Amino acid sequence: MTITINAAFDSGNIVVDSIDGTNARLSIRKDRESDFFQWFHFRVACSAGDALELAIGGLEASAYPDGWPGYAACASYDREHWFRLDTSYDAGTLTIRHTAEGDLLWVAYFAPYSMERHHDLVASVAECEGVTYRCLGTSLEGQPIDCLEMGTGDVQVWLYARQHPGESMAEWWMEGALEKLTDPADPHARSLRQKCRFHIVPNMNPDGSRRGHLRTNFAGVNLNREWDKPSAERSPEVLCVRNAMDESGVDWAMDIHGDEAIPAVFVAGFEGIPSVTVKQSENYQTFQKTLSSNTPDFQTRLGYAVSAPGQANLSMSTTQIAERFGAVSMTLEMPFKDNDDLPDSAQGWSPERSKLLAHACLVTLDQML
């Protein structure tokens, strides 16, 4: 029997170039009005026992060609449990081989986090004791930019995720953070809610998320290059969040992301901003040290190159917030692949580990304050 492949759903993205029996040749659609592509998410209707071979081509032109060597595709039968598939990469083509164990297989770049699940998360957290819901604005396609606020303290903490919509691990991290912070029995959550006022934006790019983009919003704009000059025309998602930050001030900020190439969890900071202070830098270094002692899934050996003094790019949120507010601000990067220091061959980096990392980050913040 011939398989069929479909991606006409929330965060779906695949182009079917040809199908021959249980073999398919596929490619990835570019983000609207941009050249970025890397995210894929589709379902395969097949028969249990089929030897599937799914070849995604043209990847030498993808956003991060270095993301493919050593990468294994994610899959699920029930859309709850995600595991890795036998995957190889050669000359721009990612080849996935799997013997079907059911009649419907879901395949994605990383375990997806749908807009429907986002609304379930926002609804359940908004109902919790002591939580205030705010809509900060709307995206270019009119979707709400949701913000959940909680805590009675003076330390202003902003957590925000999915400026890059294909980095779905970022919203799994958010689900973990929100579950912990709203657990009435959790001692670190209780302590943090006394010390801090939390402002949490689980998804800054709902249009890109629903459209199955990797990196941009509806207008093809990379939101994490808009923080020095957000506009209602190009980047209302950033404008409304930055305006709300201007109202509250910011002491601590975490921007949650995924990295295609590096097989590790790491942070990027605000080195190179014009007004950096010793105290701000020390707090950032201490956060990293404390987090690495709190979880073996975090490390400081691998990461991005640091900007030279005065050379920071202030269009990015982490640097803009550090410069604008004097905040301890950081970009947290989780791998699409795995943490190679502590690999899991069945799941790789996963929703479950993203959520546990959020717990460790919050424990660390509590210890720091």
Ligand code: ZN
């Ligand atoms: Zn990113």
